[in-house]
Every structure is written in C-alpha cells, then in structure tokens.
Amino acid sequence: MSLPAARPIRLRVNGETVEGQVEPRLTLADFLREHLRLTGTHLGCEHGVCGACTVLVDGRSVRGCLMLALQADGAEVVTIEGIAARCPVRGEAVARGEATLSILQESFRDLHALQCGFCTPGMVATAHALLAENPAPSAEEVRLGISGNLCRCTGYVPIVEAILDAAQRLREGA
Amino acid sequence: MKAAAFEYAAPRSLSEAHALLREHGEDARLLAGGQSLMPVLALRLASPAILVDLNRVAGLDELRGTSAGDLLTGAMVRTRTLELSAEVARTQPLLHAAVPWIAHVQIRNRGTLGGSLSHADPAAELPAVAMASDATLIIAGARGTREQPAHAFFTGLFGTTLAPDEILTGVRWPAWPTGRRHGFVEVARRHGDYAIVGVALTVDLDPDRLVTGARVVVFGAADTAVRASAVEAALIGQPAGEPLAAAAAGHASDGLDARGDLQASAEYRRELAPVLVRRALLQAFGLSAPRAPR
Ligand SMILES: Cc1cc2nc3c(=O)[nH]c(=O)nc-3n(C[C@H](O)[C@H](O)[C@H](O)COP(=O)(O)OP(=O)(O)OC[C@H]3O[C@@H](n4cnc5c(N)ncnc54)[C@H](O)[C@@H]3O)c2cc1C
Ligand code: FES
C-alpha cells in the first residue's frame, strides 16, 4: 500500500498565517513541533493522559496529541510561544517586540511552580484558558481545571498558588 | 506512539458520510471528538484504512428545545457545550449534574455526545445518564432513520446496535416531568478518571412523596451500564425517605454481573453499588446535597 498523500492546510498559529503539507495521521502537536519547530509544546504520553501537549484551538484548551493537523485547517491555534502576546497586560509589549513573559508565566516563575518544566507549557496553556473564562477561580476550581495535566515534580501546590496569584494580579491589572 | 497510516475524508453532509461508509465498509471508522479513537489509533489497537471525520458535517451540533419541552442535542455537540449550556441546566438536571464528572476540561472541549454513546465504554457517564433520562437515540442509516431508546442501544462491552453504515445523529431528551428528581454519584481514583462504579438515577414522586417511577442505572460495574431492576421494583409505591433509600439500595447488586480489573475487583464493585445507589437516592429524595466533582 502506498502512503496516503500529504494534503495542504492553512491555519493561524500565534497570530500568523501558516501553511503546511501534512500526512493524514500527523497530529496537531507533531505539526507544531516537527513542521513549525514550535517545540514548546511537549509530548509525554501521546495518547491523551498527561496534558503536556495542551494548546489553545479557537480559544479552548485541547490535547494537541488527540487532534489531527488536518482538523486544525482554518483554526486559530495558540501555543506556549504565543501566550505572552495573548496576556491582557503584556500583549502590547510583545507587539513592540520586547521580550516578556505573561503575568501567568511570571507567577509560575516567582512561586516555583516548575522544576523540570516538562509539564509547564501544558499547565500554562490550560491555566491561561481557565483564567480567560473564570478570572476569579477558587483554589478548588483551579485544582479541577488542571486535573488533566500531570506534573511529576512539584506536587501541584505551587502550581495552584501561582495560578491564583496570577488571577489576582490580572484582576488588579498588573 | 504514533498511529499507523490512514486515509482521511471530511464529508460536508450526512449523505456524503454515508457514501464513504458504504464505499469503504469495515475499513472505515467515524471520527468525532477523537478523545477515545485517537488514543486507540496511537496505541495501534485498531488501524482503520480511512477515517471519516464528522466534524465538518453540517447540522450535527444543534442544541435546542422543542415546543413539547424536549431537548434535542446533535451527536457532535461537545461535552463542554453540554456542561456550559443554560438550556441543559434548565431542562435536563441529571445531564447537567453528570457532565462535569466526565474526564478533564481539555477532553470535554473536544469529546462529543455521539462519540461517547457510540464508544459505549461501560464506565462512561453519558450512556448511563441517557438511560436514566429515558432519552431516545436518533440513528441515520443509508436506508433511513431509526429511533431507539437508550436502554436498548447498548449491547455489551463497547457494543451497540449501530450497524457499520449507521451514524448516530442526535439524542432526544424527553421533557422533565414535575415531581421527577435525580441523583448522580461516582467513585474514581482521581477526578476525571473513568468511574470504578457510578450511579445515575431518576425517580418520580407524587404529591404524597410516594415513588411512582424509577430508573436506576449502575455504570462501571458490569460490561455495560445496567438498570438495577430489583432496586426499581423495591422503590415503586413506597414513601421517599431514608429507610426506603437504604432498603431499596440493598438490591443494587442483585443479578449484577460485576467485572474485576486492575482498578478494582468484582467483589469491591458489588460492595460499592449498594452504597452509591443509597447515596444517589438520598440526593433524589432531597435528603443530601449533590456533590460537585473533586
Ligand atoms: C484521559 C481521558 C480521560 C477520559 N475520561 C473519561 C471519563 O471519565 N468519562 C467518559 O465518559 N469518557 C472519558 N473519556 C473519553 C471521552 O469522554 C471521549 O470523548 C468519548 O468517550 C468519545 O467521544 P469522542 O467524540 O471523542 O469520540 P471519538 O473518539 O471520535 O469516537 C469514539 C468511537 O465512536 C465512534 N463514533 C463517534 N461518533 C459517532 C457517531 N456519531 N455515530 C457512530 N459512531 C460514532 C467512532 O467511530 C469511535 O469508534 C476520557 C478520555 C481521555 C483521553
Ligand atoms: S502527550 Fe498529549 S496528553 Fe500526553
């Protein structure tokens, strides 16, 4: 059997239009990593369990390993590389070309919410979508919100603290 | 792991989708949210020659009430849409209560109602909820459309009455009668995991709080979600209250063909079923508060 032919896709990734030629079985996560070299999106289990591959598709957090690149044709995708630009307080600095982190990323750094960093892009993408939907979550809501993301290092407590800290700073507009 | 190679088609209409299923027969697999199928492909537990993606088929994602008070939900309605829908919250309290227990937010953002029912995982919430709500499944085949009550749709472990050329297109949830109450509980190792055992039930109470109807569904325990008919029989005609909940729940494992696996033994599941049925009945009788997922 000959391999299925690659097909064209066109989507927006971190605000820029990108085109690609993809084999049907290529996942969105592999497209981002292998074709676009956006290696911030991590792959742990590749079957939906760990959440390391979480990216935003049309504003919602999804597992990048459980979606085909072909299915993202026409979609608006945001990866960890584009999160700072999406931060309500930091977007303008990014537009001016200044290197910066989002408030959420700063809170992760300041409160030691990462150790090895493998889970962090997925955690941050998940938390970014959570805060966009619910700017004032309770600790319980944060724990539920990140229940689909595994972290082998931190024990989760500093991650929850960082997300709550970022929520407060974002509400205060700083 | 990476999936083996497959072809891919994204039909725009049901008739195109049916034509693809006819053309490829057993080699084709429908793709909905992909939250069960993609892991199956990645683990190479199946290797279909072609995926027929339902995501671009028009008209499968409607969610609306009818003039009769029923709720119609298309097969491609995302679990997350059900979770956030004010219409679902208002008209189908059991569905509204159960959906947050399904998996994690990223999975609910993609996973669909039709995918969960068609996949028929014995520990999944939606098949049990559809059974306890007396929902009707709407199924389109090449030769026309048929309707089937949810309780007749599930035939065994991951088994349904769907023929290879049939597509589940939607679900009709009948109007919620006055006097109907619901209960929902499940036990899992961690939030978002499939239930070890769960219970979804509805009971109808008359003005004197006598039980006039009951649909008690235990999931996760056997090869499919099952109705606990001995519990239902023990409820009918009796006054709602703590003694009835305890007495009726005692029958939850009567005739239950419990399965054992890595998570829990069959004995444990048989022990758990009555405990959870009692808790769900207390919720339905208004004697304990429903628990949000944790
Ligand atoms: C980590 C993880 C945790 C999960 N936890 C839970 C949980 O706690 N509870 C739970 O219920 N589920 C859970 N799931 C599964 C999830 O809810 C799935 O989304 C759901 O079971 C399948 O829906 P889908 O739309 O993704 O279907 P898909 O994966 O696309 O399809 C599943 C199957 O159904 C068939 N199919 C799909 N749509 C149709 C249709 N309209 N007509 C006919 N056949 C169709 C497909 O061919 C395939 O065989 C979990 C998944 C993951 C990855
Ligand atoms: S890599 Fe996608 S969930 Fe683990």
Ligand code: FES
């Ligand atoms: S920081 Fe190492 S896995 Fe989370």
